[in-house]
Amino acid sequence: xxxxxxxxxxxxxxxxxxAASAVDLTLVSxxxxxQNSQLKAYAEPYMAxxxxxxxxxxxxxxxxxxxLRAMNEAGNITWDLVDVTVSDSIRLCDEGLAKEIxxxxxxxxxxxxxxxxxDFGDTLVNDCFIPQIVYSTxxxxxxxxxxxxxxxxxxxxxxxEKYPGKRSLQKRPIDNVEWALYCDGVxxxxxxxxxxTDEGQKRAFDKLGTIKDQVVWWxxxxxxxxxxxxxxxxxxxxxxxxxxxxIAEQHQPIAMLWDMQSYDLDGWIVPAGxxxxxxxxxxxxxxxxTDTQRLADQAxxxxxxxxxxxxxxLVGKHAExxxxxxxxxxxxPANATxxxxxxxxxxxxxxxxxxxxxxAWLAQ
Amino acid sequence: MSDTTQVGPMxxxxxxxxxxxxxxALRRQKLRALMxxxxxxIFVLVTFIAPIADMLFRSVENQIVSDTLxxxxxxxxxxxxxxxxxxxxQVFAALSTDFQIAAExxxxxxxxxxxxxxxxxxxxxxxxxxxxxxxxxxxFMDQFVDLDKTWKEPETWAALMxxxxxxxxxxxxxxxxxxxAPQPAFDLRDGVAAALPTTAAVYRTFARDVxxxxxxxxxxxxxxxxxxxALAQDLAxxxxxxxxxxxxxxxxxxxxxxxxxDSSAPYSFKExxxxxxxxxxxxxxxxxxxxxxxxxxxxxxxxxxxxEQGPDGIQARPEQQKIYVKLFVRTLWMSLMITxxxxxxxxxxxxxxxxxxxxxANLLMILVLLPFWTSLLVRTSAWKVLLQQQGVINxxxxxxxxxxxxxxxxxxxxxxxxxxAMTHILLPFMILPLYSVMKTIPPSYLRAAKxxxxxxxxxxxxxxxxxxxxxxxxxxxxxxxxxxxxxxxxELVGGTNGVFISNRIAYHISSSxxxxxxxxxGAILLGVVLLLYYVYDKVVGIDNxxxx
Numbered sequence: 001x002x003x004x005x006x007x008x009x010x011x012x013x014x015x016x017x018x019a020a021s022a023v024d025l026t027l028v029s030x031x032x033x034x035q036n037s038q039l040k041a042y043a044e045p046y047m048a049x050x051x052x053x054x055x056x057x058x059x060x061x062x063x064x065x066x067x068l069r070a071m072n073e074a075g076n077i078t079w080d081l082v083d084v085t086v087s088d089s090i091r092l093c094d095e096g097l098a099k100e101i102x103x104x105x106x107x108x109x110x111x112x113x114x115x116x117x118x119d120f121g122d123t124l125v126n127d128c129f130i131p132q133i134v135y136s137t138x139x140x141x142x143x144x145x146x147x148x149x150x151x152x153x154x155x156x157x158x159x160x161e162k163y164p165g166k167r168s169l170q171k172r173p174i175d176n177v178e179w180a181l182y183c184d185g186v187x188x189x190x191x192x193x194x195x196x197t198d199e200g201q202k203r204a205f206d207k208l209g210t211i212k213d214q215v216v217w218w219x220x221x222x223x224x225x226x227x228x229x230x231x232x233x234x235x236x237x238x239x240x241x242x243x244x245x246x247i248a249e250q251h252q253p254i255a256m257l258w259d260m261q262s263y264d265l266d267g268w269i270v271p272a273g274x275x276x277x278x279x280x281x282x283x284x285x286x287x288x289x290t291d292t293q294r295l296a297d298q299a300x301x302x303x304x305x306x307x308x309x310x311x312x313x314l315v316g317k318h319a320e321x322x323x324x325x326x327x328x329x330x331x332x333p334a335n336a337t338x339x340x341x342x343x344x345x346x347x348x349x350x351x352x353x354x355x356x357x358x359x360a361w362l363a364q
Numbered sequence: 365m366s367d368t369t370q371v372g373p374m375x376x377x378x379x380x381x382x383x384x385x386x387x388x389a390l391r392r393q394k395l396r397a398l399m400x401x402x403x404x405x406i407f408v409l410v411t412f413i414a415p416i417a418d419m420l421f422r423s424v425e426n427q428i429v430s431d432t433l434x435x436x437x438x439x440x441x442x443x444x445x446x447x448x449x450x451x452x453x454q455v456f457a458a459l460s461t462d463f464q465i466a467a468e469x470x471x472x473x474x475x476x477x478x479x480x481x482x483x484x485x486x487x488x489x490x491x492x493x494x495x496x497x498x499x500x501x502x503x504f505m506d507q508f509v510d511l512d513k514t515w516k517e518p519e520t521w522a523a524l525m526x527x528x529x530x531x532x533x534x535x536x537x538x539x540x541x542x543x544x545a546p547q548p549a550f551d552l553r554d555g556v557a558a559a560l561p562t563t564a565a566v567y568r569t570f571a572r573d574v575x576x577x578x579x580x581x582x583x584x585x586x587x588x589x590x591x592x593x594a595l596a597q598d599l600a601x602x603x604x605x606x607x608x609x610x611x612x613x614x615x616x617x618x619x620x621x622x623x624x625x626d627s628s629a630p631y632s633f634k635e636x637x638x639x640x641x642x643x644x645x646x647x648x649x650x651x652x653x654x655x656x657x658x659x660x661x662x663x664x665x666x667x668x669x670x671x672e673q674g675p676d677g678i679q680a681r682p683e684q685q686k687i688y689v690k691l692f693v694r695t696l697w698m699s700l701m702i703t704x705x706x707x708x709x710x711x712x713x714x715x716x717x718x719x720x721x722x723x724x725a726n727l728l729m730i731l732v733l734l735p736f737w738t739s740l741l742v743r744t745s746a747w748k749v750l751l752q753q754q755g756v757i758n759x760x761x762x763x764x765x766x767x768x769x770x771x772x773x774x775x776x777x778x779x780x781x782x783x784x785a786m787t788h789i790l791l792p793f794m795i796l797p798l799y800s801v802m803k804t805i806p807p808s809y810l811r812a813a814k815x816x817x818x819x820x821x822x823x824x825x826x827x828x829x830x831x832x833x834x835x836x837x838x839x840x841x842x843x844x845x846x847x848x849x850x851x852x853x854x855e856l857v858g859g860t861n862g863v864f865i866s867n868r869i870a871y872h873i874s875s876s877x878x879x880x881x882x883x884x885x886g887a888i889l890l891g892v893v894l895l896l897y898y899v900y901d902k903v904v905g906i907d908n909x910x911x912x
Contacts, residue, residue, distance in 0.1 A: 066874040094491065096470035166753075216777055217860065231754040349488035352480045355876055356685075362860050363687040 023281045024054050029083040031059035032222060033245055037301035038083070038132075040319070042289035049288075053281065062220075064088055068097045068271055077271050080282045086265045087174070089129035090348040098128035098269040099279075106130075106283055108291040110310035119292070123265055123307045125344050130290055131267035131307035133298065136330035136339070137175050138261035140228055140243040141235035143253045154260035155183035157235060158211055168224045168236030171217040173358040174347060175237065175262045178340060180207035182260060192346045201354070205361050217362070228254050240330050244303040248321060248328070258335040262342050265307060303328035420890075423883035426661040429653065432475045433462040435562075437657040445654065445675060450645045456633040457597060460500050461562060464590035465569055467497040481878055482663055482672070483652040489643045496640040501593030503631060508592050511624045512617070521591065522583035524614060525567045527551040534581050547575055550582065555610035560598040566591055596625045651675060664884035688865070688885065695864040696892070698779060699847035705787045706794040706843045707836065714798035714835070719807065732795050740789065744856050747785040751776040751857070777859030785857045790846055794839040801835030837904050845893055865889060 027043070029035040035057060043055045060067055064084050071077050084092065092098040101107075103124060107116035117124060123131040141151055146163055157167055157179065169176050178191050184207045186194050194200035208215075216233055218224055224238035225246040240261065246252045268290070270282055288294065295306035296314035303325060306312060315325050326332055330339070347354075374382040398405075430437045435458035443451040466472040476490025508515040522531065533548035550571035557564040570591065571582040599622040607618050637644040655673055656663060663673060670686040671678050680686070713732065717725050735743060750756045758772045767773060775781055805828065813823040851866035858867070865885060872882035900906070 063874045066877055069877060091473070094470060094473040094494070219855075230752060232752050349491045352477055352487040352876070353484045356480075356484060359871065359876075360685050360687050363691065363863075364684065 022052050022054060023277070024056055025080045025278075025281060025285060026056045026058055026078060027081045027083070028058040028060055028064060028079050030061045030221070033302055034241065034304075035059065037298050037304075038289075040301050041298040042285075042294055045294070046285055046288050053285070055285075065091055065097075068092060069095070071271075072097055072273070077273050079271055080274060080278055081286065082269050082271060083132075083266060084129075084269055086125055086129060086131075086267070086344050087347050087351065089267065089269050090126055090344060091351075092269055093126045093128035094348070097272055099272045099274075100127040101130060101270065103130070106287060108287050110292050110308065112310070114310065116290075119308045119310050121309060123267075125265070128269050129265075129267050130269070130286065131265045132290065132295060133266050133304035133307055134263060134331055135266060135304045136240045136258075136261040136263050137170070137237055138240050138243070138330070139235050139237050139257040139259075140224065140246070140254045141257055142228055142231060142233075143255050145231065145234045150255065151235065151257055152259065154179050154257065156257075158183050158207065160211060160214060163234055165234035166214050166216050166227075166232060167211065168216040168218050168227050168233045168238075170237055171219045171362070173354040174342065174351075176208060177201070177204040177354070177358075178262070178342065179260060180204040182340075183207065188340065192343050195346075196350075201357065205357070208361075225252070225254075228252065240328075241302045241304050244328050248318075248323065256335075258330075259338050260340045261330055261335070262340045263330065264342065266304075267307065299325050299329070303330075305329040305331040419879075419883050420887050421883075422880050423664045423887050424660045424662070425880070426478075426656060426663070427659045428475055428478050429657045430659055432466050432471050433459065433653070433657075435459075436462050436653070440650070440654050440657065443650070443654065445647060445651045448647060450634075450647060450650055453632060453634050456637055456644075459637065460633045461566060461590060461594055461597075463493065464497050464500065464588065464593075465566065467494045468570075468588055468590070469573060472497075477877065478880075479652055479656060481667065481881060482656060483649065485643065486649060486652065489641055489649065493637065493640050493644075498589055500633065500636045500640075501596070501631065502589060504596040504625065505589050505592035507596070507625055508621060511621060515592075515621075516587075518583050518585055518587055520617075521567065521587045522581075524618070525553060525556060525564065525571075526583070527553045528612065531583075534583055538581055538584060547581070550575070553610060553612070559602050559606040559610055560595065563591065563595045563598045566594045595621070596631075599625055664880040665888070667881055668884040668888055688868070691863075691865045691868060692888070692892070694861075695848060695866070695889075698783060698862075698864070699844050701783055702786045702790060702847045703794075703840050703843040705783065706790050707840060709787065710791055710794035710798055710839065711832075711836075714795045714802055717795070717799045718802035718805075729799075732792055735788065736792055740852060741856075743789060744785055744853050747781070747788070747857060748776060751781055751784065776857050777862070779858070779862040781857040781859070782854045782862035782864075785853050786847055786850060789850075789853060790843045793842045793846060797838035797842065798832065798835040801838070802832055805831045833904075837900075841897070841900065844896075848889065848893060 027038075029038055039057070043057075047053060047055055058079065061083050064082050065088050068077075068079070068082070071079070089098065093100070103117040103120065104115045107120075107130065109115050110119040120131060123134070125131075139151075139154065139157065141163075143150065145165065149162070151157075151163060156163055177195060181191050181194055181200070181204050182188060184203060186200075195204065216223075216227060216236070218227075218236070218238070221239050221242050224233070224236035225242050227233045227236055229246060229250070229252045235257070240256070243254065243256055247254050247256070268286060270279070270286070274282065290308075292308055292310045293314065295308050296311040296316070298304070299306055299311075299315045300317070300319040306315065312331075315329070317323060318325055327334065330336065376382050376385040378385075436455060439455040439458040440451060443455060463472060466475065472490050472494045473487075476487040476494075479490075480487035505515075514520045522534070526534070530548055530551040537545060537548055550568065552564055552568065566588070567582075570588050574580050574582050574585045599618070602622065604619060604622075607615055607622070610618075634644075643649055666672055666678060667681075668688050670681045670689050672681050673679075713728075717728055717732070720728065748755070752758070753772045753774065753776075755776075757775065758767070761767045762769055762772065775784070809827050809831075810823050813827045814820075818826065848864075849866050851864060851870050854863045855867050855870070858864075866889070869882045869885050869889075872878040872885070897906075
């Protein structure tokens with residue numbers, strides 16, 4: 001009896017102590033190799049330092065905007081930190097679904113004392129978005145299916161005579177319409193001006209229409225590497241990190257086509273309306289996870305460039321393969337000969353229009 | 365008298381008419397029965413009917429326009445689209461107030477997206493204007509501040525607008541610095557609402573938003589720029605007499621401002637909006653705003669059947685935007701094909717199951733059920749491996765020499781792929797009801813038919829088949845209704861021309877966030893299914909359906 005009571009009392013004590021200090025943080029990301037790199041570079045070291053914090057992962061970033069909107073309507077935010085692309089962050093920030101951040105206060109300065117807002121520089125595109133990585137959407141091709149003349153420009157995608165066979169493109173207008181206009185003879189700096197007119201949009205869709213029959217449309221980043229590995233497509237667009245892992249880790253007969261690679265950023269947003277305790281815990285994690293060393297660490301696991309200038313010199317070798325990671329970064333000078341920086345502002349304004357037109361065009 | 369009691373209605377022992385008493389007893393019994401099923405009923409209502417009803421309600425709901433632009437909607441009532449001109453200054457003044465509040469509350473992009481469904485281009489117009497909204501009417505703010513620097517201070521505004529008792533409570537709340545303590549609710553000073561109606565309304569919104577956002581007080585938060593243009597507009601019409609009605613406020617300050625602002629050159633809100641984007645002068649855009657200002661709209665349903673609300677009533681959408689009717693027809697047609705191929709493949713299997721020795725039949729049954737226990741995604745991906753151009757089936761055909769290497773068959777990312785994969789997935793739903801019905805058909809009937817001279821075919825067609833019809837009905841209904849609402853499999857193997865209407869619903873729910881249209885499409889789909897069910901009931905009879 002006495003023993004029982006003591007046991008009960010101790011359990012109750014332990015439970016209440018645990019409940020008082022333990023914090024569950026729900027992080028939302030994209031799954032796959034990318035989420036794994038975040039787990040290794042940010043979450044595991046953080047949890048080792050803070051045993052009272054428990055990080056739970058969700059893989060719903062693809063539907064982040066819809067889900068956050070639904071949570072907001074229901075008045076019950078169950079996510080604490082969400083990994084999104086810039087264009088989604090603009091939508092979330094505009095709608096007040098993401099918290100506005102004071103970058104210099106919330107983020108750690110560079111080791112030499114440069115304030116965060118300067119260290120991140122141009123990658124800070126709106127008030128809510130804390131960038132982590134620079135990645136690019138670019139093409140990979142099957143080395144054994146293109147003969148002796150491998151493609152050298154993005155316009156080879158539209159050349160069905162020289163490179164017959166299917167190609168895979170992302171099921172969205174972003175990037176595709178820019179490539180189409182570029183290959184239809186529009187100068188790079190004029191693309192968005194042309195795209196702002198109805199005729200320009202029609203021109204882009206007409207150009208895409210020349211290969212429509214030969215396109216496999218993908219919606220998950222893993223599809224193109226799989227299609228390439230199966231030999232289903234000759235060439236296809238996807239995120240450069242996915243191609244890196246197909247080439248370097250799985251040794252597939254695939255090569256990169258960096259021409260007109262489209263730079264994009266990926267980063268965190270904090271949902272608006274968290275409780276004070278949650279918010280404090282999230283901000284503490286965020287400060288840790290976006291400091292110079294942590295961002296450089298992530299590049300050990302995946303070939304995406306860190307968003308901080310001060311992280312770049314710290315990028316080292318792949319954690320398992322031991323190969324030098326710098327030449328595989330989209331920002332490496334050898335790869336960045338003709339990059340395309342897509343216009344976030346333009347897309348934020350016009351995405352609704354173009355999405356609707358693109359979806360209708362697809363269904364025709 | 366007592367002898368004639370039988371003349372009136374029959375009465376129960378307590379004197380109430382028998383009929384009434386009987387009815388009461390029956391009602392009590394029914395109520396008791398109802399109470400038994402009440403937990404289930406409430407559960408179904410709360411977790412099933414209510415969310416569906418709420419979602420379907422979104423297909424007609426349209427409060428967002430009048431909630432976000434309340435003053436503009438009222439001012440627009442007098443505007444006539446036939447005039448061929450954009451509305452006048454009065455509407456733009458109302459719009460400037462509404463829009464700046466919406467931009468502060470970050471509602472303008474939501475409204476822009478909403479109206480963009482009806483008139484592509486409005487979303488970008490709203491977003492662009494949202495970024496420049498702070499500068500509309502900024503000249504008024506400058507005038508106030510030039511007149512007196514203290515106009516910039518939050519306290520000035522709080523003292524003007526808030527009642528004395530609120531000011532005292534608020535000062536105490538700020539002093540206590542206890543964020544957990546309940547914040548005093550904002551209370552307007554007497555007479556302000558009458559003298560300065562727009563300013564009072566805007567300030568009330570400001571006070572509420574400040575409170576919700578950061579648990580701050582309006583008396584220590586920078587006032588919104590829109591307050592200045594609102595006050596300037598109010599002062600332009602307010603007479604000194606009206607201002608003097610304000611109880612105990614700093615009337616001298618207001619009067620000084622009134623004379624200063626009054627003498628200034630007239631400001632055009634219309635010009636300010638047109639400077640940000642010339643599309644604000646577009647009659648077409650205003651027509652859309654006006655057409656969608658009522659709180660309920662048929663717009664989503666019209667959209668769902670490729671129609672739109674034009675200036676002269678309902679009209680067809682432009683050719684390149686027409687997709688939904690086509691998708692509905694495709695969904696119905698392909699679901700029929702899938703149901704039919706399920707029946708074709710399932711019938712013999714069910715017959716075997718019902719007529720084999722039970723040990724063999726059990727083994728076969730496990731094979732039928734096995735796909736049930738496998739993940740849907742795994743099954744669908746397996747079909748990709750089998751059907752793709754470099755896949756197993758094409759490889760075998762090339763190896764056999766039936767097709768040459770260049771002519772590999774395209775069997776996936778089109779309708780064919782969807783039909784094959786869906787048939788596989790829905791097959792158990794056909795086989796199980798068929799099996800359960802066939803199990804009850806005595807084999808002696810067939811033997812009797814044959815002993816009476818029927819051929820195998822006649823015996824099957826005239827005796828066995830009619831008895832299996834209830835199973836066919838049940839299986840077909842199950843397969844068809846499941847097929848019509850499927851979206852994962854078509855999304856993965858359907859390419860662009862093998863996708864269903866449900867894929868569009870999913871797209872509008874999770875990507876484009878056009879929940880209204882998704883709800884309208886869903887409501888139509890539900891309607892079609894119910895209609896088919898009704899037709900089926902009339903033709904075959906729902907009593908003939910047997911699920912087991």
